[in-house]
Amino acid sequence: MTDTTRSAHAPGRDTAPLRVAVLIGSVRKDRFGPVPARWITAQLTSRPELDVDLVDPAEYDLPQVLNGNDPGEPLPEPVKALGERLRRADAFVVVTPVYNRSYPASLKTLVDWFDEEWTAKPVGFVSYGGLTGGVQAVEHLRAVFAEFNTVSPREAVLFPNFWEAFDHDGRPVDAGTVSRATDVFADQLLWWARALRRARAESPFPVEGEQ
Structure with a gap:
């Protein structure tokens, strides 16, 4: 396992905590999403170099029509409030179910309300x-987020x-296997988070039309 604490505090490196936003991808009634979220x-919070924010879009009542993205049109207040929260993040973890071999429509709406909040972040x-564990949803989301230069x-x-994967206390039944996979996942995510935070601090991400 990578010694992320040591690398985060190496000489000349940014030692501020990395900010990770965990997004619950479903807003359905009786959803399961909050359990894995x-x-x-909790797994990420156990790492002292992280500042983790659990974000539940169901609390924001996001409009389903994206007219707030029209030029000159003011953003709805829930969009503005959530956007400020996302903008502070250095990395994101999206927790998603699979609906009909893809991800929820509510998650696509959430993604599309924002732009630079995602840019140049993992x-x-x-x-x-x-x-399949929802792998179809993940592969579709990779393509969507690539459009934002993530x-x-x-x-x-x-x-x-998933109905068998967690116990009544919300912990994975196969804790050993899941813990090992999660360590690798988190190490990769945080490597990119550090690298991209340094890059954003050094220079703005180049955008089409800017020289």
Whole structure:
């Protein structure tokens, strides 16, 4: 396992905590998403170099029509409030179910309300579903977030047959296997988070049309 604490405090490096936003990808009634979201938040919070923020879009009542992105049109207040929270993050973890071999429409709406909040930051994925653990949702989301010039680490944390994967206390039943996979996932995500934070501090990310 990577010694992330030591590397974060090496001479000449930015020692401020990395800010990670964990996003619950479903807003359905009786959703399962908060269970793996709270679990991955706890895993990341155990790392002293991180500042972890669990974000529940269901608390923001985001409009489903994206007219707030029209030039000159003011953003709705829930969008502005959530955007400020996302802008502070150095990295994101999206916790998503799989619906009909892809991710929820509510998650696509959340992603599309924002732009520069995602840019030049890493986005990792935790998914849950049936036999495949939601891998279809993850692969579709990788393509969507690539449009915002994000980086997606290769590793993801998948929970097949999610109704059997957690105990009554919200902990994975196969704790050893899941813990090892999560360590690799987190190490990759945080490597990119540090590298991209330094890069953003050195120079703005080049945008089409800017010289």
